[in-house]
Amino acid sequence: MKVSLDEPLSKHTSLAIGGPARVFAAPSSLEELNEVIAEWSGMPVVWLGGGTNALAADGPLEALVISTGNLRGIEMLSDNGTGAVLRVSCGEPMKKLLSFCLERGLSGLEGLVGIPGSFGGAVKGNSGSNGIEVKDVVFSVCVMDKKGQTQRLNREEIGFKYRGTSINDSSLIVNADLALGKGKVSREEIKKKMNELFAQKRQTQPLLEKSAGCVFKNPPGCSAGQLIDQAGLKGTRIGDIEVSRKHANFFINLGKGTAQDFLALMELASRKVKEQAGVMLVPEIRILKNAGNR
Numbered sequence: 001m002k003v004s005l006d007e008p009l010s011k012h013t014s015l016a017i018g019g020p021a022r023v024f025a026a027p028s029s030l031e032e033l034n035e036v037i038a039e040w041s042g043m044p045v046v047w048l049g050g051g052t053n054a055l056a057a058d059g060p061l062e063a064l065v066i067s068t069g070n071l072r073g074i075e076m077l078s079d080n081g082t083g084a085v086l087r088v089s090c091g092e093p094m095k096k097l098l099s100f101c102l103e104r105g106l107s108g109l110e111g112l113v114g115i116p117g118s119f120g121g122a123v124k125g126n127s128g129s130n131g132i133e134v135k136d137v138v139f140s141v142c143v144m145d146k147k148g149q150t151q152r153l154n155r156e157e158i159g160f161k162y163r164g165t166s167i168n169d170s171s172l173i174v175n176a177d178l179a180l181g182k183g184k185v186s187r188e189e190i191k192k193k194m195n196e197l198f199a200q201k202r203q204t205q206p207l208l209e210k211s212a213g214c215v216f217k218n219p220p221g222c223s224a225g226q227l228i229d230q231a232g233l234k235g236t237r238i239g240d241i242e243v244s245r246k247h248a249n250f251f252i253n254l255g256k257g258t259a260q261d262f263l264a265l266m267e268l269a270s271r272k273v274k275e276q277a278g279v280m281l282v283p284e285i286r287i288l289k290n291a292g293n294r
């Protein structure tokens, strides 16, 4: 397993922002993972999937960053003709999982088309779009604690909520089981639905720019993007970070953007929305920084 020192996190986040991680490793098995954790014991551990929902601080991150990118695999646990159960490893890219389902005519995940990143990251954040969330299909999760102990959690123990779970940040989501439909919808229909939903996303979201998806969670009953738009902030720029003109809840790195500028733009948007709509925005993106740093 390759272990790098002072690995720039800008290379591992969709925003292309982030200073060096003191130690960075991408294990291919739980054995390798436990070895590297033992070797660097005492260091805080940070899990990183696709880095598509993460803002990494500009300075050094004093942590062992574990990329789940090599912990992949999709196993068909059962298939009774009308439904199938899959066990998916955390590092599996969402895009690959959706292709796997399409090839085998498995339905249920179509709404998640276009969500980048890893399956583990999607479970951790209960990612969702088009009216479906990961919680609608996932019924058990295997987690591993810092001591290397694994445990399977059922739905109640996962504690799914809007864009989150109650799984402790120190636990790795190793894999999860999901139940999907089979034979209910034809492969052609699944493909058509995915294509339509993806085309809609392309029209309404800046999918080709450097972003981390939605910056803020939608407050109950309203859209964070609309509130930021109504505050007149579309196109507002701090340094090289800009509020997307296509979707105001996406902040774009135009090239040389920094975490400092990103956070300043978040503060500005929060303040303006609070002033104008009386609503307090809550971040959806995960901020990777040293404990104790603002």
Ligand SMILES: Cc1cc2nc3c(=O)[nH]c(=O)nc-3n(C[C@H](O)[C@H](O)[C@H](O)COP(=O)(O)OP(=O)(O)OC[C@H]3O[C@@H](n4cnc5c(N)ncnc54)[C@H](O)[C@@H]3O)c2cc1C
Binding pocket: 014, 046, 047, 048, 049, 050, 051, 052, 053, 054, 068, 090, 091, 114, 115, 116, 117, 118, 119, 120, 121, 122, 123, 124, 125, 126, 127, 128, 129, 171, 172, 173, 174, 206, 207, 211, 212, 213, 214, 286
């Ligand atoms: C263009 C674009 C569009 C997007 N559209 C959507 C959308 O429609 N809906 C939506 O919900 N999100 C969307 N996102 C946000 C993001 O893609 C999702 O939240 C995604 O599921 C994050 O997965 P990731 O692997 O990149 O997580 P990361 O960014 O790597 O990590 C996010 C958090 O999860 C933790 N984590 C990651 N893997 C694990 C693991 N195996 N075990 C424990 N913790 C883990 C990390 O420590 C971090 O706290 C979008 C992002 C972009 C860039």
